[in-house]
Amino acid sequence: MNVHTNSERERLVVIGNGMAGVRAVEEILKLDPQRYAITIIGDEPYENYNRILLSPVLAGENTIEDIILNPADWYEENGIDLIKGVRATAIDRVKREVELADGRRVPYDKLIIATGSRPFILPVPGNDLEGVIGFRDIADVETMLQAAKKYRHAVVIGGGLLGLEAANGLMKNGMEVTVVHLMDTLMERQLDREAGEMLRRSLESRGMKFVMPAKTSEILGDENGRVRAVKLEDGTEIPAELVVMTAGIVPNKEIAEEAGLYCERGIVVNDYLMTYDPRIFAVGECVQHRGVCYGLVAPLYEQARVLANHLAGRGWMTYEGSVTSTKLKVTGIDLFSAGNFLGGNGADELIMKDEKGGVYKKLVIENDKLTGAVLYGDTVDGAWYFQLIREGTDVSEIRNKLLFGQAHLGDSGHGEDSVANLPDDAEICGCNGVCKGEIVTAIKEQGLFTLDEVRKVTKASASCGSCTGLVEQILASVLGGDYSAAPSEKPLCGCTDYTHEQVREAILENGLKSIPDVMRFMEWRTPNGCATCRPALNYYLLCAWPGEYEDDLRSRFINERAHGNIQKDGTYSVVPRMWGGVTTPDELRAIAEVAEKYGAKEVKVTGGQRIDLFGIRKEDLPKIWRDLNKAGMVSGHAYGKALRTVKTCVGSQWCRFGTQDSTGLGIKLEKLTWGSWMPHKFKLGVSGCPRNCAEATIKDFGVVCVDSGYELHVGGNGGIKVRVTDLIAKVETEEEVLEWAAAFIQLYRETAHYLERTAPWIERKGLAWVKERLEDEKNRKALAERFRFSQQFAQVDPWAEMAEKHEDEFKPLAELV
């Protein structure tokens, strides 16, 4: 990192102390805290607050203090000069200065315009009467709360998201509220007609009144200049002492336009968020990017990240636009929409409608991909659908179950309850004992926006990860549309901005051959990574350069260093390989002997058809391995992100139904694949007939023998989230089975993220993608060949090797008495 003294730091000035501008500053500070001397100019008299939570503040569910995102300390600690309560009036691009309303001039080297937008005020007579406001900032909320104390009638003009949240809040404060809407469907920009109707009925049952479609022609005042009624085009007058205009927003582009920067609806920027002046950038609602102005936080935060990447001198990210999703923040009403929810143009629509139960779901599918979703009444799966939309996942295989939600794809334990209905003391994360209430509080009080942030602060979903979906739903329900599940460009870990893919590509393209090389080349933020990235990099290098890369034991989890599973008391377990689950009296005798000799506390048959010896002391490991080696046994890798077991059934050798030699084939498969390091653990199964006693259809690679040959199944998982395999091919010979297995494993090794099992990998890549690569014979053979090549270096019994070379390291360094 460069160190700059104050005088040589570049001056970065931000106009607008709002959500997008401050987020961009936060991202820059993360990347290069020393680079800029930063000044933020904001016309509101507050620190940066969470604008989207103004609705809950109005509804009395939050307070202003609750929603401050960056308190005064934050600006101070980061050396940021905050000029608040003062408006920037002009940009002098020649002198490179910003002019303020109080006459001051602030010089800049780089300027960010983040002025947001303002409510669109209808151009009708009376629109400037007292009591006519928009819904944008703390001042508006205060005006509404004051009015609610004194007056009875409110009219909200505009039945979109903001309007309904305002109307709901005013009702909660005791006002009688009428919503006047120009269209005949509520929230027509987010909902289709069906969902809009259901929403309207539900709000009406709570006492909200609607006049629609209707056009406002005038606002009428009383003798004191305060609003008294809203007049519609057909002459109707609706009494109102408060009128809230929520009929759209207008980007605050004037300051840019007057400085000669090219603007259309908003300030036009390129994919780097740069305006037509290379010193001036813009971000947030004031921006128009590829023709689109966004009005939700998630895309603005994506923009902020890209902008920061450039201003911090990294310069590799581009912003290419966002798919957005919306959730209405009216307590008790669950509504979610994302993407192209209107369908049409030959798109398929899956619809489920339960009038009485108040549930409506519509999914839009185009070319086997989910492109839009509208959910009303049951939004549990919103985050999941949104992820499928953004990642463009092939859904052809799950199409028939898609409407019923993720829980119906198989899930042990979690997922059935709608998380919004759970009480605060419901345990969400079983591993770390974190309840819903704690997560909600942390999100609100500490201003968390992402899954990673929640993990850091609360630990929820930080261990086994099986509750990730629930935590994402809590985020979505607290933050509304602001929350975008897993960003499509998720960095590998907190030490870098690069994704798994980018890192893997860089390793291959630039011939990076060691962990320090990767970290240097890719400008890691930490001197030697963390416990997340180091094992991942070690694997990626191992996979990229078989035979060449020297495994870095220090970057492996203890289990893979000690070649045993560490136990809660610090002892280890030892599992020798039993090829295909077959053993002999000699092997059993040797196991019995070492169990006694080294004082194993327990001997257990595992779920993987072999035997586990528990409670072995670390310093005894090399000795017990040596003894087992002598009896012909090698490590079972029960601890590794590697091939685990090949589960087999008896097959045609004994079983009256067996069609092929499943045991023999299982052993051949295990001999082919053992020792291989993988992104995650990998399990195989071979069943002798479709009765499937070896449970081959929940394995990463499963073979079901049939009379005419072998069915090959992939992507099964029996763990946290059960996934049944997909049939990928049917072949006739054992040789073909071995070739397909090798090719499949290599494809997985080369393209999965570290710690991603085949099941989520296939869901991410799409079965069609995998199939295409394996069905192409040339490609399949090449993959299998690469696998066999790397196996030459991998099939070394680690036990023998460790016992020989590293025995000393298993003992204490010194014993002091």
Add this chain to the structure above:
Amino acid sequence: MTTVTDEWVKVAEVNKVPPLTGRVVRTKHGDIALFHAGDGNFYAIDNKCPHKGGPLSEGIVHDCHVTCPLHNWVLNLKTGEAEAPDEGKVATYEVKVEDGAVYLKLGGV
């Protein structure tokens, strides 16, 4: 075997503990974890995670931190404190390197 006093005790040659690794020093009052951290210095702390007693010597070492092998708490080797959101602390011991050897001062232990 060495006898413990209030003085510096030599525990090993520096090259026995390569950078970014940890090892156990057994004492009669419990195990101490000795680390060769990312900043090039050696640090010693109790080999017992404040969470559930995990053997910290077996964790992945990064910069001046170690990640506990049992449930991934991250402990600061300089202060012995757990990183937020976790809370807890392990005892730290003085370490010095002289003439290619690492010495520990066990103090009151």
